[in-house]
Amino acid sequence: MPDTKPQVYKDDRPAEYFDQFHERARKGVGWIYPLVRAIVSPPALLAYRTRAIGLENVPKSGPLLLAPNHFSQMDHFFTGLYLRRQIRFMAKSQLFGPPILTYVYTHGGVFPVRRGHQDEEAFKTAFTILEQGGMLLVYAEGGRSRTGELGEVRPGIGRIALESGVPVVPVAIHGSAKVRRWKRLRFPKVTVQYGEPLSFPVEEAPSRERQLEVAAEVFDRVRAMYTALEEQGRRNVIRSLREGLSTPDGGTEHYS
Numbered sequence: 184m185p186d187t188k189p190q191v192y193k194d195d196r197p198a199e200y201f202d203q204f205h206e207r208a209r210k211g212v213g214w215i216y217p218l219v220r221a222i223v224s225p226p227a228l229l230a231y232r233t234r235a236i237g238l239e240n241v242p243k244s245g246p247l248l249l250a251p252n253h254f255s256q257m258d259h260f261f262t263g264l265y266l267r268r269q270i271r272f273m274a275k276s277q278l279f280g281p282p283i284l285t286y287v288y289t290h291g292g293v294f295p296v297r298r299g300h301q302d303e304e305a306f307k308t309a310f311t312i313l314e315q316g317g318m319l320l321v322y323a324e325g326g327r328s329r330t331g332e333l334g335e336v337r338p339g340i341g342r343i344a345l346e347s348g349v350p351v352v353p354v355a356i357h358g359s360a361k362v363r364r365w366k367r368l369r370f371p372k373v374t375v376q377y378g379e380p381l382s383f384p385v386e387e388a389p390s391r392e393r394q395l396e397v398a399a400e401v402f403d404r405v406r407a408m409y410t411a412l413e414e415q416g417r418r419n420v421i422r423s424l425r426e427g428l429s430t431p432d433g434g435t436e437h438y439s
Contacts, residue, residue, distance in 0.1 A: 193299030194276040201295050204279055204288075205308045211315075212269050213290030223260045230370045231257075231362070235265040236421065237377040241352055243268070246313040247380075248347075250340050250401045251354035252333055252409060253322040255362040261375050262320060262354055271312045271319045273305060273339075275326065296339075298326065306343065313347050323402045331360050333409060336402045341394035344401070346387065350380035353401050355408035357417070374417045376408045 227233045241247070249270065251262050263270040269292060276295035279285050288294075296305035312319050325337030344351050358373040381404070383397055411420055 194297050196276070198297065198300070198302070198304065201276060201279065201297065201304065204285075204295050205304050207289045208271070208292075208294035208308050209311045212271070212292045215287050215291040216269055219287065219291055220260075220263070223257075224264060227257070227260055227264050227373070231261075231358070231373045232370075233261055233264055233373040233375065234417065235375045235377070236417075236424065237379075238265055240377045240379050241266060241268075242350065242380070244316070246316050246347065246349040247318045248313075248340065248344060248349055248351040249318065249320040249354050250323045250351055250405065251320065251356050251375075252402075252405050253324050253327045254331070254356065254360035255327070257362050258322075258327075258356050258359050259320055261356055261359060261373050264375070266318075268318050271317050273309060273319070273321050276302075306339075309343055310347060313343075313349050319343075323398055323405060328360075333402075333406055336395065336398040338391050338394035338398055340401060341396065341398035342389060344381075344383050344397055345385065345389045345394065348383065348385035350382050351401050352380050353378035353404035353408065355405050355412060357409055357412040372417065374412055374420075376412065376420070378404045378408055 241249075249262060251258060255261075259270065259272050272293045273296050274288070274293050276297045278288060278293075279295050294305065294308045296302050309319055309321070321340045321343060323336050323340050324334035325339055326334075328334040340351070355376045355378070356373065357376070358371040361369070361371040362373075381401060386393065389397075415423070
């Protein structure tokens, strides 16, 4: 059954409370990132049998946006599992507060966004990371889908793509909607497929409609890859890539 527990969307804590986390995030990633990666990688590889397709579509250097769909709190780990580069994450501000977890987030590449607010500090941090040549993950849906189906796009990733002009890699994560079944000792196979990068000319102060248009274009690529994985299965998608058949992302496979 999908997780339908109501979530608190709006964070009423003052914006100034989050300045400390943005300041830390703009300084880079700390030692927590490789530690958490080392802890999470074995279960992701062994229990969830996570595999990656299209790794060659992810540039090895330079500023970059990753735009995955979002079903599980494990999605950012799945996305970065096969990537040697460190990923920076924009996450809902409600995660910040408990001392230990907050320390992990702030030293592990995560920074907050106050959903339900016009959070310019979150965008300032995002643009700072990209200016530093970093790789930034922003969920195109703006948050986790709790229905088991792909959600609707939000304008955030469209704005960042347009105002920065950096390449955007669509990412389809298939299987993570069932990750919570581990409690019943059921571990779904997870596949992460990286599409070919998309680029958009820089636009200053794009309208919300334009932001949504670009976000939708990116997510259409995500949806196409996800649908192929859902309908054909991982093995057949990989086979199609090996045989050079037409695929949604046009990339080749990486299967290990």
